[in-house]
Amino acid sequence: MSSASSHVAGAAMKLERVSKFYGEVRALDDVSFELQKGEFLTMLGPSGSGKTTSLRAIAGFIQPSEGRLFIDGRDMTGVPPQRRNIGMMFQDYALFPHMTVLENVGYPLETRGIKRAERVKRSMEMLETVGLAHCARRYPRQMSGGQQQRVALARALVFKPDIVLLDEPMAALDKKLRSQMQIEIMHIAKQVGATVVSVTHDQEEALVMSDRIAIFKDGRLAQIGTPQELYTRPNSEFVADFIGEANLLHGRARIEHETCLLEGAAWRAALPKSDPRVAHLAAGQGLCLVLRPERISLAQSSAERSNGAQGIVEDKIYLGVEYRLVVRFTDGTKVNLRSRDVAVIEDLRPGDRVTVGWDAEDIVIIAK
Ligand code: ADP
Ligand code: MG
Numbered sequence: 448m449s450s451a452s453s454h455v456a457g458a459a460m461k462l463e464r465v466s467k468f469y470g471e472v473r474a475l476d477d478v479s480f481e482l483q484k485g486e487f488l489t490m491l492g493p494s495g496s497g498k499t500t501s502l503r504a505i506a507g508f509i510q511p512s513e514g515r516l517f518i519d520g521r522d523m524t525g526v527p528p529q530r531r532n533i534g535m536m537f538q539d540y541a542l543f544p545h546m547t548v549l550e551n552v553g554y555p556l557e558t559r560g561i562k563r564a565e566r567v568k569r570s571m572e573m574l575e576t577v578g579l580a581h582c583a584r585r586y587p588r589q590m591s592g593g594q595q596q597r598v599a600l601a602r603a604l605v606f607k608p609d610i611v612l613l614d615e616p617m618a619a620l621d622k623k624l625r626s627q628m629q630i631e632i633m634h635i636a637k638q639v640g641a642t643v644v645s646v647t648h649d650q651e652e653a654l655v656m657s658d659r660i661a662i663f664k665d666g667r668l669a670q671i672g673t674p675q676e677l678y679t680r681p682n683s684e685f686v687a688d689f690i691g692e693a694n695l696l697h698g699r700a701r702i703e704h705e706t707c708l709l710e711g712a713a714w715r716a717a718l719p720k721s722d723p724r725v726a727h728l729a730a731g732q733g734l735c736l737v738l739r740p741e742r743i744s745l746a747q748s749s750a751e752r753s754n755g756a757q758g759i760v761e762d763k764i765y766l767g768v769e770y771r772l773v774v775r776f777t778d779g780t781k782v783n784l785r786s787r788d789v790a791v792i793e794d795l796r797p798g799d800r801v802t803v804g805w806d807a808e809d810i811v812i813i814a815k
Contacts, residue, residue, distance in 0.1 A: 465514035492663030534608035713776035714756035755804030
């Protein structure tokens with residue numbers, strides 16, 4: 448990793464230990480992260496976790512109680528919103544109904560004093576980018592929901608902002624249109640090289656659109672990383688559960704010669720003591736094993752496994768491409784698994800005894 452100062456120079460935006468208090472409420476609590484130029488970052492988290500507050504702090508609508516904000520290496524902490532070169536698309540940030548599509552897109556250029564001919568030229572180019580040049584003379588009411596969304600995006604991008612902020616921009620659209628717009632917006636942002644911070648509580652939206660995802664919990668940044676990093680290496684039970692589906696098994700560590708045994712009441716896992724995932728564990732330490740449903744295998748036998756458990760099939764659901772199974776361990780713990788191994792699964796019935804297992808490589812260990 449490069450030194451801290453050279454990192455700041457390359458960052459499009461940086462939050463440095465930002466907190467925001469409303470009386471007793473810590474809306475944001477010591478949040479630090481940075482954003483690279485051209486990156487698409489999504490802030491994801493449950494309602495009330497601090498996403499909108501972060502976005503409003505970046506936009507300049509609120510001042511942090513503590514900490515600093517840098518845009519393009521410059522300290523912008525006290526600078527008012529209109530003096531930050533930021534584009535915005537919010538759910539309730541509607542188009543102007545009395546203006547044509549072209550005038551709507553050109554509006555930010557007008558407020559920046561750009562002459563009409565230049566305004567029309569740049570607005571038309573932007574409308575071409577979002578595939579709506581043929582709608583330039585229409586009014587918003589003559590456009591579909593998805594088209595209006597793309598006009599709003601064109602308006603947010605037309606003045607080449609340093610950063611574009613999106614706050615739940617797709618929340619008002621129906622599910623099918625939303626999935627389509629997620630992909631379109633992501634492609635357009637990449638095409639124009641925009642640096643984007645988006646907010647959502649929809650994990651699928653975050654996975655589809657983002658280069659990196661910042662997960663918020665109770666005003667704090669729980670973890671930040673690529674979708675793959677968060678899925679394969681969550682740093683907490685909260686993140687494991689929030690991104691994708693996770694089985695969380697609670698147990699303890701036991702050291703036996705060169706092996707680190709992780710044991711619950713009804714399952715066990717064995718890793719070499721030298722494995723970096725267990726190197727920091729003390730004997731007797733409490734832990735949580737994270738197992739993804741598609742990483743659990745199934746055998747119709749009672750062979751003991753060094754990474755596995757005995758159980759009983761509780762439920763079997765056919766999902767077309769795969770089956771979903773619920774298996775109950777002998778101590779009552781239930782795990783969900785997904786399998787396409789038809790040869791094994793087809794004959795299984797609720798009540799059947801099974802052995803589940805996993806590759807030690809596929810487990811994530813969270814120390815307590
Ligand atoms: P999110 O966008 O993740 O749903 P917010 O950033 O809007 O969450 O809010 C974070 C926390 O701060 C919540 O507990 C919320 O109630 C509180 N909060 C936000 N804005 C204000 C405000 N203006 N006054 C008091 N509390 C606020
Ligand atoms: Mg919000």
